[in-house]
Amino acid sequence: SSSSKILIKGGTVVNAHGEEVADVYVKDGIIVAVKPNIKVGDDVTVLDATGKFVMPGGIDPHTHLSFEFMGTETVDDFFNGQAAALAGGTTMHIDFVIPISGSLTAGFEAYEKKAKKSCMDYGFHMAITKWDEVVSKEMEIMVKEKGINSFKFFLAYKGALMINDELLLEGFKKCKSLGALAMVHAENGDAVYEGQKRMIELGIFGPEGHALSRPSLLEGEATARAIRLAGFVNTPLYVVHVMSIDAMEEIATARRKGQRVIGEPVVSGLALDGSGVWDPDFVTAAKFVMSPPIRASGHDKALQAALSTGILQLVGTDHCSFNSTQKALGIDDFRNIPNGVNGIEERMHLVWDIMVESGQISVTDYVRITSTECARIFNIYPRKGAILPGSDADIIIFNPNSSFEITAKSHHSRSDTNVFEGRRGKGKVEVTIAGGRIVWENDELKVVPGSGKYVEMPPFTYLFNGIDKADAEYLSSLRAPVKRFKSTD
Amino acid sequence: SSSSKILIKGGTVVNAHGEEVADVYVKDGIIVAVKPNIKVGDDVTVLDATGKFVMPGGIDPHTHLSFEFMGTETVDDFFNGQAAALAGGTTMHIDFVIPISGSLTAGFEAYEKKAKKSCMDYGFHMAITKWDEVVSKEMEIMVKEKGINSFKFFLAYKGALMINDELLLEGFKKCKSLGALAMVHAENGDAVYEGQKRMIELGIFGPEGHALSRPSLLEGEATARAIRLAGFVNTPLYVVHVMSIDAMEEIATARRKGQRVIGEPVVSGLALDGSGVWDPDFVTAAKFVMSPPIRASGHDKALQAALSTGILQLVGTDHCSFNSTQKALGIDDFRNIPNGVNGIEERMHLVWDIMVESGQISVTDYVRITSTECARIFNIYPRKGAILPGSDADIIIFNPNSSFEITAKSHHSRSDTNVFEGRRGKGKVEVTIAGGRIVWENDELKVVPGSGKYVEMPPFTYLFNGIDKADAEYLSSLRAPVKRFKSTD
Amino acid sequence: SSSSKILIKGGTVVNAHGEEVADVYVKDGIIVAVKPNIKVGDDVTVLDATGKFVMPGGIDPHTHLSFEFMGTETVDDFFNGQAAALAGGTTMHIDFVIPISGSLTAGFEAYEKKAKKSCMDYGFHMAITKWDEVVSKEMEIMVKEKGINSFKFFLAYKGALMINDELLLEGFKKCKSLGALAMVHAENGDAVYEGQKRMIELGIFGPEGHALSRPSLLEGEATARAIRLAGFVNTPLYVVHVMSIDAMEEIATARRKGQRVIGEPVVSGLALDGSGVWDPDFVTAAKFVMSPPIRASGHDKALQAALSTGILQLVGTDHCSFNSTQKALGIDDFRNIPNGVNGIEERMHLVWDIMVESGQISVTDYVRITSTECARIFNIYPRKGAILPGSDADIIIFNPNSSFEITAKSHHSRSDTNVFEGRRGKGKVEVTIAGGRIVWENDELKVVPGSGKYVEMPPFTYLFNGIDKADAEYLSSLRAPVKRFKSTD
Amino acid sequence: SSSSKILIKGGTVVNAHGEEVADVYVKDGIIVAVKPNIKVGDDVTVLDATGKFVMPGGIDPHTHLSFEFMGTETVDDFFNGQAAALAGGTTMHIDFVIPISGSLTAGFEAYEKKAKKSCMDYGFHMAITKWDEVVSKEMEIMVKEKGINSFKFFLAYKGALMINDELLLEGFKKCKSLGALAMVHAENGDAVYEGQKRMIELGIFGPEGHALSRPSLLEGEATARAIRLAGFVNTPLYVVHVMSIDAMEEIATARRKGQRVIGEPVVSGLALDGSGVWDPDFVTAAKFVMSPPIRASGHDKALQAALSTGILQLVGTDHCSFNSTQKALGIDDFRNIPNGVNGIEERMHLVWDIMVESGQISVTDYVRITSTECARIFNIYPRKGAILPGSDADIIIFNPNSSFEITAKSHHSRSDTNVFEGRRGKGKVEVTIAGGRIVWENDELKVVPGSGKYVEMPPFTYLFNGIDKADAEYLSSLRAPVKRFKSTD
Ligand SMILES: [Zn+2]
């Protein structure tokens, strides 16, 4: 078909490692050439990118499509959620498989099924919510047979997903042996539970109670703990949704000391302050409810600063979208408001506006934090995250002189609200190419259910480089066992 | 008797708030006058303190006499351990009552019995090792009827004393409501357990395995966690045996932010480095085994520095003395070496030498960190911790121009080893007066079993000042509950 | 006269080291007894303090009375400024002598003359604004003959008071040798100068330009520098008017490492945020102009927190009062607005309200940070800063159940504005006794010019304790000079 | 000639952004192809790199060849120093032009002449040692006409190179306007001078006096100051030779807050501890004398850790080599020992051993910190620092299974000593290609004087991206000038 060959002409091609004016030639879903003045035949669709940036499609490392949670299910499934992503310039996401009754295999199969309708490429992380020999064995299967190279542990959601330090240590050890990346949702779940009780006792039942029940110090605590335990096991750690200065500073300190810790802010944490849940309108207030909460003004700027210098490494969304009917489950008690905000469609635009337009980062950095670093961390670079010959043809054409506006009226999520409602800024994703096909152009989506592919992610990503040598150095540093005599009198 | 009236003449009387040359007149166990040139009758024992310091007897906030632990019992009981203390210038200690099968009452009664033979004054902390309504009720009884105003929680000793964060939060809340001070042994017990397994797997069974299994980052972790959870509850916290820079820096940061956290280094952590457990002689190596471990060189100096400027507040010992036969229980496995070192007799001399002789603190500071601050924290000041009219006559005469030497051959503990063996320094406790009686003079003890009194410690010590007002400020800062309307379409 | 003997009955007497219900008996300007139930004759003025606090009068460590500065002179001289102080419960202050053409002697003589009309006790710091042998010699005279034990160095006010690092090091060394305390005004003067030029270039001539030209990072820089240079010389350091988190954190870090650094916040920095200089009314905006500037919201709370835990030690005012006519010198250029705010009258009330009423500190802490610690640092304790037999009779009776309100209409400063205008709070200084005379009672002042005495302050205050020993330890740590051979081939 | 076409076959080609097994084809000094299985004709020199790494030649950002300093001149000139570099796998360096009597032009011309004999490519930084309109104008000429894009300011070397804060601010502003990178040698020169006097007074004349006179706190101070002043001007900063934890932590903090600060450790600081200057043999001790000094053990590991996570970005050498005769100028006074150590030949091997062999970084990171990041910072990427089509053919073939040993007997510097004497490790640069010519193979150099080219470095490197936007944001944040009315009564 006409879409199997595409030539993108005259744009500034941006990779994380550099930019150049060049043409990009795509054939059968693969980038086959990146150089100036490529000549092609008549059967090639030609896109003019003069004066625009040609960049790798975004990769969202943190989403929850078709997620059954808190008695309901997110409104965006693998088809429409991905369609929204594509409209916003994101061409791949990594979703979290949730085990079913603790079974990883059952969970994986359920997500395989959910994802059948995909219209863009995707990968999976796997959550670990209990611990026994079966789980341990299944982790091995997931890594060796199913293309999963990361496992997430929840230090919050007491009574549901939360695990304790003993399990966390077991999980970290298993991850290390498999070359899989350990991820954490870092809030102290016991204290959150206590905080929730406190709010109820104070007669605070509204959405503001959600934020008040889990202040940033509890995120700092859990982040500090997870980092130290990962350091104790000597395995890399990925902290999802870094929302606060407290957590960020723990990551900064660990990195300064040489520890391999990845920090993922999410676009809601970068772009918003926490005032939303105080809105007198419940529908408005409830839409901002997510965990960890969006923090007070000041945290956003601090996270941006840390992101600009590589203290934090990549941006996710935690896209987990509920409509106002679902949010209303918690009309009488914030604890029943399904946690989650949107972002999969908005991330690329907002990160551009907040980070590049403000002068905090360069365009190459933008590619790095929205796409390349994610691909590197999850070991699929340079297939993903790069515009290089041989890479998958996941590409966006971005016009820095255009502009965007966000509103629930026109977004592609099924939700009837948007936490970024009314936000405008500079820059616009004008074309999205996914898997070699033009799926977004002239503000129109052309997406096909089932066209998205599952991307297997191999273990032992770059974060594991040298871990064995460092372990050997550690052992030789112990000066043990000491050869002993017994003193006699 | 002749000892009921004592006049100490011509010394420099030192309180935490100042020093002056004055006489001190003691009658019936109480200090009745502190001023120059006191005239007395012939029935008064006169001690010449010219050129010497007259200071409040030391108070050791952290001891374990007659402690049943790890399948054995410490060699020093309430009589001989206290005798050793008196020989070293300490005139009161606070010991830890351990519940029996979780019963606080049973534990308290057992310790009451152990303490009958006391030859100096003493108080009790109470350990909390499980949680239910009975424990909660017993805590109240302990505070309101038994004279206990502090409860200790263990974040280590998994499977034995360790409690989890949920219990810790409950405990903190109960402490707050009772005006009792929460104390923590701060090491991550799950990780320590993991570290111990690791050492065994590595074939490291000797005492060095003890230190290697519980590095300072695990102390830092637990300290950070306890501080944040206490902050979340807004109740004061007392961190026992601060052994590492990691823990100290957490305390420093919390205090900088206005949190009420007390840090107690112990004399072994201030005076020793951690090389002892690498000694090729098991007896020598094993005597240094305590938890948290004595850290590598560098931690000692950093703890001293923090102590000198009030970042840490007072010095304890964790005196928990086992002889070499007991230590040999772990000859094949460090996990079975009873944890504990001596210090009750050595603390006053070593702190003088390390802190005052080195120029790091003044003599008034010395009184503060060895006596007054402990009395203030546990709400028995100025009865204890001061040389003021009305205070108990617990007094030492200290000669800064004399010198001391420590050796198991001459110490008063029943242990056959001493972790400070061979240590010499300047200064000497020449006279100890306890309860108005001269109990140490001319290197001789004159102690009487049963002469020591139990000191009840009332709740709501100064650390609780204003907590209610701060809570009220917190509540008014919440801007909640928000008055809500529901938007309609 | 009737005022030579006073009995204060039934109050709670508060010292930094404790509180008790007791009577206080004053005779001939001295406290002669502090104990319950003192019986006196008819010639004694009796004040009932039941239900009230009887505390040492405040000591303000940082004032500028009759200060010739920026082409004008402060409106409050040694008589009326002190009268205002007394009305607010402050009974002593330490003012800064400014050399005349670099001459310390001339400066001292000028201030001696200015102070003749004093109605309360006072002491002097001395500023050092240039360096040569004469200055060095005069410093010695000031310490040995004139009762001065502290010297202040300005790192700001380029072209006027500012000195460079070379002079600062010389000054620190001289201070150390004399046992005098080095003080710094810590802002980077070169950068402030640059910042001022920048504002002018931007067309910003109003009072907000003052704050914008000297952001908190410049205070942090100079504080960090002064601390490290003082540490290099190993002499104690006193940082005046700590206004920012930046400066406070440097002090906190230094103290954690054992360095003797004193941090003095001032009441304007604790009680105000920096929004004042943005006021559209010039008169209002200009009255807030001081250096370093009052910082944005957030700095105030952080300073309060650090003060509550002893990271900062005492509170001053930098009282340096200009009326609106004088402030109008800078109507066209903020650089010409005389720098300075009031506070000498308000400090005691505001510190009570901000620190005690909010629950951040206890009443004993209040005495410590408003009076005792100042007396200790400047070596006049317990003559000042205490209610003890033998102390000067500088006493206030404070009613915690009354209230205060601040307004230029009723204050005792000569200024026509007040930076705390309209502020209300709990607590009231009902009686002030200075030098044994009741000078403030029933909202009326009874002050006599010339009744105030100059308080000589001896060198080698407690901050110098052990410095010689620490120096000796340092020297022995050098392992130098190395005995060398020369290798031959 | 035979060397004009080279094919490197079968190696693992490593760039900072990824590695792949590929052939590299070089023609006329340029890399023309990087892909598997390149076929070439008989006129091509073929090098087999199977099992080896093919990497960009090292770029040393910090050298001093033919440097006249402290009354003598470094032994390594632009020919033999570069030859040594090539033998060690470094194919470009950036040297520091020193103005002559303050004249940048004269300095530049002198260095142009010195560099005529070059056998590898090189660039120049320019030192700024005084300030006037001429210097300011010359800076512009250097940037616009001479290919210099960085200027170095010395905060040490009082009386010689040192400048004060006023000049530093002027220099920073000028750098910013030109798009040139400001660099600093960060030690407090006034305090160093004081420290030197102190040592002399203590009778310490030997090399250990050098280290003792300038402790790490003085490096921390100057680093903190330079960072803050650069932040105040909002221009990027490059800190040369980061030798201490003190300096590194300042950089880490600034980066966490979003400031653009580059930290350059040098190989002597990463590989050595500071014990060398205590050696009883003067020749040995003196060879370690450099500024800032090599620090005590602990600093090295901390710098490595920070380097591993990108807190520090690239590694230099400060190669500044004097032989033992020259070092003997300071036989009687350490202040006369010419400051400087070697490293240009050893850097690539030592960084591999310390950072990669120890497991701290990956091979791609190795390329980044030894070559790519330097090229990016100085705006010559991807001409330098990459193995990409179009890049200069500066390439090394590195055998990770071979080994190296360092000794003055066989090194290529003219010095008769080597600070890394006797050091062995894994890995070996087997072939060096510079400018398309094989210059090092089979342990033999084939270098030609004059074959090296001057590399002009354009201004406005990536560190300047968005600075203008950030400045605009800053201005709009000022809320100034305020529109004012004057209040009337
Ligand atoms: Zn989560």
Ligand SMILES: [Zn+2]
């Ligand atoms: Zn999530």
Ligand SMILES: [Zn+2]
């Ligand atoms: Zn313990």
Ligand SMILES: [Zn+2]
């Ligand atoms: Zn204990």
Ligand SMILES: [Zn+2]
């Ligand atoms: Zn000032």
Ligand SMILES: [Zn+2]
């Ligand atoms: Zn002042």
Ligand SMILES: [Zn+2]
């Ligand atoms: Zn240098």
Ligand SMILES: [Zn+2]
């Ligand atoms: Zn250099």
